[in-house]
Amino acid sequence: MSACAQCLARQGTLCGALDEETRARLLAMAHAEEHAAGRWLVQPGAAADAVFILRAGHAHVARLTHEGKRQILAFLFPGDFFAFTYEQRYAYGAWAATDVALCRLARHQLEGLVTTTPALERRIRVQVTRQLDSVQELVFTLGRKTALERVASFLWYLDYRQRKLGRPGAMTDIPMSRADIADFLGLTSESVSRALTRLRSEGLISLPAADQVGILDMPRLRSIGVVEAEPVPEQPPG
Amino acid sequence: MSACAQCLARQGTLCGALDEETRARLLAMAHAEEHAAGRWLVQPGAAADAVFILRAGHAHVARLTHEGKRQILAFLFPGDFFAFTYEQRYAYGAWAATDVALCRLARHQLEGLVTTTPALERRIRVQVTRQLDSVQELVFTLGRKTALERVASFLWYLDYRQRKLGRPGAMTDIPMSRADIADFLGLTSESVSRALTRLRSEGLISLPAADQVGILDMPRLRSIGVVEAEPVPEQPPG
DNA sequence: CGGTCAGTTGATAATCATCAAACGGAGTGG
DNA sequence: CCACTCCGTTTGATGATTATCAACTGACCG
Incomplete structure (x- = not known):
């Protein structure tokens, strides 16, 4: 609960703009976790069965190849929401850049809650849309900037x-x-x-x-x- | 209605996987339009007050600069869904590459329908998530491929x-x-x-x-x- | 049949990557 | 406390890839 309070202070978070009851249900299914710097949060190729909210610290998301090439897709800050994908398996990996605290939400549980909670579904859609906007910005940067x-x-x-x-x-x-x-x-x-x-x-x-x-x-x-x-x-x- | 039938034949479309009633409501608010090759569908910087479904033809989405640089963000095929953004104004433009047919959905109307239709909200979220996946793929291509x-x-x-x-x-x-x-x-x-x-x-x-x-x-x-x-x-x- | 325009090919230039060396701050051990 | 090492960063020299500029080709159209 206090973990949430800290998180909720931040703008643009998934849980902001939710009513008390929904937030409580979300909290009930959230696994609060802490991980040391350097640890995998999302293993590339693993089953995409959870989404995460970063509460504290920094994490990085990247697409990796067997030749050792790496393309970082996002630098995550506290309050950021990640690992949403349509695919069955993650095409990317995410790891703790510093010690981190996060909430893990099982995908099937979240999908369940979401069907009965339009406000949450909407909130998720808005978050994913914002990520789309920012990744499109990155595309422009990579394609057309010196x-x-x-x-x-x-x-x-x-x-x-x-x-x-x-x-x-x-x-x-x-x-x-x-x-x-x-x-x-x-x-x-x-x-x-x-x-x-x-x-x-x-x-x-x-x-x-x-x-x-x-x-x-x-x-x-x-x-x-x-x-x-x-x-x-x-x-x-x- | 026949315009819809054509569109619905395609997989992965927004309207697929909706029940008859929702689809009818969606259709009721959809403006079916046709545009000649070369016309703007979305003007860069215009108020982001609509989303579109391409029914026929090809359209391109790109971010443009005053120096004449251009970064195409997506090539749209029939059945594709576009112009979803969190921003108040479009950061990009879209135009008809060939003659096109499309459905225009006013954003405020769609937002209204969506609050009473969880299935539609979910469908939109899934579509936006898929777009996020594919744009991330493009980021890797631009950042790390020859x-x-x-x-x-x-x-x-x-x-x-x-x-x-x-x-x-x-x-x-x-x-x-x-x-x-x-x-x-x-x-x-x-x-x-x-x-x-x-x-x-x-x-x-x-x-x-x-x-x-x-x-x-x-x-x-x-x-x-x-x-x-x-x-x-x-x-x-x- | 000439003109226009997209595409291809060629020559050269610019940017960025690669390889390599030097630098400097943080941590370690004498 | 100071020398030493380590590692990330900076700087330098060179090379590769891709952009730019320019010429040429071929298809389509008047």
Whole structure:
């Protein structure tokens, strides 16, 4: 219950915007778990029989290949909801990047509750839709941005996420390695490093430590990284 | 009603798996429309006040920038469902690639119907979840595949989609230009062309016309393009 | 029969990956 | 307390892939 209270304080969470009764039922079927940094939360290829809500810590979701290639699909922050798929087996893996606390919801139980609780079903649909929006944003980043633009937009994103969790402050944490960032942005860790160095040398950011960044010129950083959609182009392309 | 019958014949459609009454209500609020090739179906930046089901023809969804960059997010086939977003305005545009027929559903009406029709809500959630799965697949393609691998996986995907629509046959249609394929795969049209030429010269495919491909060696094509997920790696990376 | 346009092919350039070395902070042991 | 090691990061040199620019081909259409 107190685990929930902590979680509910956050916006955009699955359980927010639910009435007391539904929340209680959800809680009744939730397994509260804690895992040490480095542990699998979702094994790639395992039966997709649960979904998760991250309560504390950081976790990463990635698609992996036998050749050792890795594409990180999402960096999870407290309050994030993950492992929703239509497939019978997970196409990706998720692991604890730091020590984490999470709620595990068995899929068949959740599907059961959902059929009698339209509000919950709706809430899940909204969450999945938001994830769709953000993955489409990532598609654009990977398909059509340069290394510098990718890194700039990533810093913007990091800052945005941390502000949303209510950490103002001049500094933004970078709670993942250069290699992780690279595997999210479709680059190498060297390219990420070079892009950061360039942004620093041009006065857009400061890097007091490897895991902290100060954004000195947000408008310019944003103009590099965050590409605006065309308002209303004349004629469709193609 | 006959427009619906045509649409319902297809698997994986929004309206499939709904009972008669719900389907009738959905139909009652659906605007059946037809649009000529080249027309906007969704204008980028417009109020996100409707969702669509494509009944016939092909449409493309893309994120566009004022600098003329374009990232195609999806190629829509008959039966596909699109323009679902959490945002108030569309971050992307969609247009008719050929003459199209579609159903338009006003978002506020649909939201209304959905609250009293759990089965429909569930159906929508499933559709959105499937889209999430496929966009995540695209993220991996853009982030971690070479040009040749991207094109190979694209051909596999085209073939897969057309088989699902029930067109066996030795030949697979390519119902979009090289530039469209390029903007989907994060490449240029020249790179797409070179990759196709290479696949042809290596005997994997035949190209009797620019808009048709014959897959001569599916296993090899698949092994190039479709990267298997790691079954169960020992220790999480990172 | 010429014109237009999508597609292909070729030459060159830019970006990013790869390979390699140096750097620096955190932790360890003398 | 300080040297040493380790590992992630940064920086440098080189190479590969893909983008860009440009020319050419062929199909379709007036």
